[in-house]
Amino acid sequence: MQKLTFSFIFALVSFAAFSQPINPTLPDPNPPTEIPGMKLVWDDEFNSNGKPNPDFWKYEKGFVRNEELQWYQEENATCSNSALIIEGRREEIQNPKFKVGSQDWRANRETAHYTSASINTRGQKQWLYGRFEIRARIDTAMGSWPAIWTLGVAKQWPSNGEIDLMEFYRVNNVPTILANVAWGTDKQYVAKWDTERIPFAHFLAKDPECTKKFHIWRMDWTKESIKLYLDDELLNTTLLSETINPDGFNPFTQPHYLLLNLALGGNGGNPDRSKFPIKYEVDYVRVYQEK
Incomplete structure (x- = not known):
């Protein structure tokens, strides 16, 4: 017992000695946190300058979705x-x-007046269940539509399943944070949604400086449920007993891949008068699973 106690104390002292204070306006300089009962199965800390790691990330190109x-x-x-x-x-x-x-x-647009990027791990990295943590800072300018989301590897959307850990856009002209889960219906391309929409004013009331800071979007995905959080505040809970497609397939019992993108326009609003560039910054992506 004395040896275990000493080891535990030594580990705490060592972590305190090497960990650095976290500035909420800057990337976290510390290595991934250890979570009791879980193991880190994949992470990208984005610590190398240049392009995102091609072993992890692919790019979408051109006009893709939602007009x-x-x-x-x-x-x-x-x-x-x-x-x-x-x-x-x-x-x-x-x-x-x-x-x-x-x-x-x-095809009917001769010119695009805006550019952005969308990257994903499709065919590179995929996971079934676990805790996903993404630390990011979003730009809330008019027209900005950043997202952190996953898609199932099998079947056509929405029967493959979609999880939106984070979306920010305007709902009836009100800046809003969304936490969503979607699955299939008996109509092609029509999804069944479990959506929570939280006015951004809710977060500004808690911290008027929140737009200047990085925040942690988290998903806890188990065989029973999907729980979506922002800075440990639970935003949405979806029970997997309710996410079954009409053909009996549950898209959240299959592996999913991850997407990070910044859309412009559409639900984000008209960006014509916004100051550019609009930046969406991701400090890290970490995936933990039970040991």
């Missing part, structure tokens, strides 16, 4: 000063898929 304004491209995602920076820019990009008279919104 958003941005053209996704690799150039807008870089790692610098121990963080991933996804940058929304006001710039002109010619659409190589442009077709006069096309009914497809991806």
Whole structure:
């Protein structure tokens, strides 16, 4: 018993000696936290300058979804000063898929007036259950629509399942943080949503300086439920007993991959009068699972 007690004390002293104070406005310089009963199965601390690690991340390109304004491209995602920076820019990009008279919104725009980036771990990294922690700072400018989300590896959306650990956009012109879970219905491309929408004013009331700081978005995903948190405040709980598609498939009992993106326009609002660049900064992504 004395040896165990000494070892425990030594571990606490060692951690205190090597850990550094956390400035909420800067990336956390400390290594991943140990969580009792869990092991760290994957993380990206974004500590190397340059492009995101190609062993982990792929890029979406062009016009992708929701008739958003941005053209996704690799150039807008870089790692610098121990963080991933996804940058929304006001710039002109010619659409190589442009077709006069096309009914497809991806093809009937001759030019994109904004660019951004969307990266994901599809085919690289995927997980079934666990605790996901993402420390990030979002830009709340008009037009900004940052997100942290997952998609299931099998089936077409939404039958593959979607988990939105974080979305920020405007709901009826009100800046809002969203925590969502979606799965399939008997109609193609129509999802069943379990959505929580929390006005951003709720977080500003607790901390008027919160937009200047990094925050931790967390998911605790088990065989029973998905719980979504912001800085340890529980935002949404979804029971997996309720997330079954009409064909009997539960998309949250399969592995998911992770996406990080900054959309512009759409639900984010009109960015025409916003100051650019708009920045979405991710300090780290960490995935823990039970030992």
